[in-house]
Amino acid sequence: MTIRAGSGGFTLIELVTVIVILAVVGLGMVNFTRLGTRVFVDVTQRDQLLSDSRFLVERLNREIRTALPNSLRVTGNSNGHCLEFMPIRWSTYYFTLPVAPDTGTEAEVAYVTALDTLVPPPYTLQVGDQAIVYPLVASDVYETSDKSVAIDSVSAPVGGKVTLTFADTASFPQGSPSQRLFVINQPVSYCALADGSVRRFSGYGVNAVQPQLQAVDGGVLMAENLVNQLSAAAGSSSDDPFRVVPATLTRSALALVRLRFGRDAEVITFNNEVHLPNAP
Incomplete structure (x- = not known):
């Protein structure tokens, strides 16, 4: 049997071609894996953001509905806005x-x-x-x-x-x-702060002038990633988180709650109109 010279190996061109093909396939697999990972991370972050914000809104709605009639009041500046009310024991x-x-x-x-x-x-x-x-x-x-x-x-x-x-x-x-x-007994305050957090305060006493509470005062962290633009005077802007509409002869008082939460390019907005069913 006659063996011709060079018939048992690959040429340099063949090796380079194979390397290029493997690099292209590998790069495609990396991009595909990266895209899948990014989608998973985005969905997880969106779900976490939605879960946290829903918890806060539901908790706030339930507490406001059990507030003493005519006890809601709002104060705030660009550092934070607070909604205060007196829970009924x-x-x-x-x-x-x-x-x-x-x-x-x-x-x-x-x-x-x-x-x-x-x-x-x-x-x-x-x-x-x-x-x-x-x-x-x-x-x-x-x-x-x-x-x-x-x-x-x-x-x-x-x-x-x-x-x-x-x-x-x-x-x-x-x-x-x-x-x-x-x-x-004691009032409760929900404060939307400039650092993007929402905190619940209690046990700070009854004050004739509504206190402007901040994170240094303690409180329980209820949510993060708040992106509302806080105005210098609470209730003066449509993007303020809290507003109170007094009761009239034909309806109960209203607490208007607008909370916007964002992470990266994702923004979730909650607009709530909470009626106070109790009457004095």
């Missing part, structure tokens, strides 16, 4: 109430649980609890007002009723047209 109807010019030390209120011997009471007295009747403006809630009175004790339920005893002789300036009585 317990709401009920009263049967007797000391109203001026009469004075007294107690009020008889409804106990809404029928089988009071079988279930825990809906309200347990805490330090700092106040009974408030017919708050019409925020100053009735946050400033020194005779519309709120400190509660000293709560009686055991008798016949579907309990008696609230006040620390001092009390006299509410006027009663509620629907005989409503609310128990309150």
